[in-house]
Amino acid sequence: GAGVSQSPSNKVTEKGKDVELRCDPISGHTALYWYRQSLGQGLEFLIYFQGNSAPDKSGLPSDRFSAERTGGSVSTLTIQRTQQEDSAVYLCASSLSGGTPYEQYFGPGTRLTVT
């Protein structure tokens, strides 16, 4: 079956521009996560969606970052006024339900480069 897909796979943008990153979770998965992987760093949690509940935004590094999930499926992570420190690989994961016990399935990521 189809796994988690993300688009674009690579994105180069100029400092100060806005970018949108897309995630298509596995069909039927109610939980969706965004993580950021910077060079030499582990994965940093950004935001979590579970069903129709209010998202857990506790990991968003600044108010330039936001995400939405429409219809409980596709999610978009938006970074406004991008900075060079935003350069990283952004990973999306989905799981059958929310909470740690459920295996998270990861997409291939979007590599963002801010010049």
Next chain:
Amino acid sequence: AQSVTQPDIHITVSEGASLELRCNYSYGATPYLFWYVQSPGQGLQLLLKYFSGDTLVQGIKGFEAEFKRSQSSFNLRKPSVHWSDAAEYFCAVGGQTGANNLFFGTGTRLTVIP
């Protein structure tokens, strides 16, 4: 605060040799523990997980890990490494209640030489 330490940034082993990747965690309650593998250009794939019970867990691709509460460790092992095991390995910890996300270590890059 939750955290995961993977003290080895890069490990090189010969094909056929044994492997142990170290992971130490800090967590205030009983943890869930995971090992993920990331091949170049790929997403993360779950190798194995520990929730409770037997402290030695078996995973895919011949990997195993042992949970040692007294040492706050969850080291990954494989008795005989294959060239295809070359990848980045991440240890992660999550909570059993009330936690929505995993906390990852910085990863260990494994190189396999013939």
